[in-house]
Amino acid sequence: MDDPLAWLDDTAQARQAAGLRRVLAPRDVVEPLVDLASNDYLGLARDARVIEGAVVATRTWGAGSTGSRLVTGTTRLHAELEEALAAFVGTAGALVFSSGYTANLGAVTALSGRGAVVVSDVAAHASLVDAARLSRARVVVARCSAPDEVDRHLAAAPETRRLVVTDGVDSVDGGLAPLAALHAVCRARGAVLLVDDAHGLGVRGPGGAGLVAEAGLAGEPDVVTTATLSKSLGSQGGVVLGSAAVIAHLVDAARAFIFDTGLAPGSVGAALTALGVLRDEPERVAALHRAAAAVAASARSAAPELGVADPTAAMVPVVLGEPDLAVAARDACAAAGLRAGCFRPPSVPEGTSRLRLTARADLSADDLALVDRVLGEVLPAVLGRTGVSAG
Template sequence: MSAWERWFAEQREERERAGLQRALRPRARDEHLIDLAGNDYLGLSAHPEVRRAAAGAALGWGAGAGASRLVTGTTELHAELERELAEFTGQRAALVLSTGYHANLSAVTALAGKDALIVSDAHVHASLIDAARLSRASIEVVGHNDVSAVRAALADTDRRAIVLAESVFSVLGDAAPLAELAAVCAEHDALLLVDEAHGLGVLGPGGRGLVHALGLAGHPNVVVTATLSKALGAMGGAVLGSPALIDHLTNRARPFIFDTALAPAAVAGAQAALRQLRAAPELPGEIHRRAARLADRLVVPRSAGAVLSVPMPSPGVALAAQAKALAEGVRVGCFRPPSVPDGVSRLRITAQAGLDAPSWNRAAEVLARIIDEHRSEQ
């Protein structure tokens, strides 16, 4: 056994002792499970019009974009989707990237640098954490949703400053105090970067996001990132803001410049999903109704969006509850350290507007029973 093989074995043993070993589990196309682990909040990934649009784009444009956006990878579909995303969210311009992860990497690394300060909420997504590290900026992590700590950090620097937050946080499901954060940023001429991954399609009138709902769309101190892989059921990411911002990213964001463009099928699928959302603005409301009823039944705080967070006594207990739910036909997520910022293992349940009522009700009954059984375990 080589030194590397021994190291891999030791690392796996350490993960297994801590109950943190993970594995890929391919799902079948025709599996009969109620999925409350995924992020297809509106059920648009399987919508017939969305499927047809994605298939048509693949047939018409090919399986991939063929190059980076600045070479030949930008198609008419990319430009159309960017216009429609900007208009839908109340922004002046948008830039589509291959993933939401790339959107955050691009925005943060291109806007910050070794002369900048990043003030980051302690609960931001891993993509924002990685982006901050790659930017070479000084980083100050502040308490979750602590506006006073952000104000103190900005008052204590003369550097260009960027504040990182999510509209709805992916672990706890709570909302950021965006209005207060935007005011503090404007006061100190800092930039507030808001990740709307779990807000787009879920919050605000017709699912336009929390930034739009609070009247912050187009604010000179606010930049938005988003993903196309959650409520829109496709793949990809976007940065939204001013034309000057998009021009800067197009020229300076390495994760954008050197990455192959998002495949036409994903672009067309996201565009079709966005159009379905515009045609059915009542869809986000069903997410909130279901999430609120399930939260009350599970005795956990109501979510600002679609994500319900159910604390469990330990990683092992969380895994056992997840496995039992799966055996009864319900898939839920399981967050364990180091994926959770506060070290608390959780079941992560997403409210799905695309499920029929009998399936949703059955899933709620299964989860209520299983979670109640496992909560007292140590």
């Protein structure tokens, strides 16, 4: 009998030939590399206070939440975190999910469905794309960076239930969505605006309250925000923030909430503690932006022809073109003591493979000096192999 999975070998070989094969690379407890690849923007994942918050919560409530949120999976600690998150970003309510992916899945599907239209940004995160596909709504892909384009699609839509979804801060290049203009279009056309602020929470806005708050839209009844607890807050999980009516509806209708085990108490305790640190130490946000500016300056100095822009968030994209160049640059950085993110299709469009360097608030002067040295060595060498001379 023929092997029904024989096609997997052919697919793997094709990926290998295209430079798109991925492998898991377990980290050691102690690493000699300066990390510019993680999403630990504020340096809180290893903060002693955040770790202790996780330990105390685990000892108090147990290793797991023991069930779905509607059965036994909601502790008083979950409720405390939701109250604190809503107060911090300025919304009436919040609902914690087991991940940012499930938060987007739950929010998009519950707020759309058959008979609705979802206008999804062309560069939306995969979780938003998947949620739109699973919603059974009609999906229109548009450039949310161009609110007029969104307006045209909404004006032509026969559906009365309308949802516009976009990332606030782009996860790859750090670009900022024009949220105020998008919201004006949505309000005029009777649409709800859903913003994934995963890369904005702790990075943008007053005290790190996020891009939605920065745009003056926190608390608006027709705006829904999603975010992760695994980036600036150094923990795990996701959250949907919005009006009391939206939160109540998600509790009733979001399948990714109803049928999923609640977030583990340790992650809840860590996120709650990290939120307190962010609230008490807003200078971490400014430190993050200084570090990102320094990383971008080093990349520009090493390879000015790449046109590395001033960062607006934590990430500094260094676009190299083909996957093999990005992989070579990543590996050379690692050999020299620097861990760099490597983004290739389908994470980015063809021809735009890149290093994604993510700054952290806790990078030291010595760390940034190493970044400058390594990029100064690696980028010219990698570009030289393409026949393009740095400088």
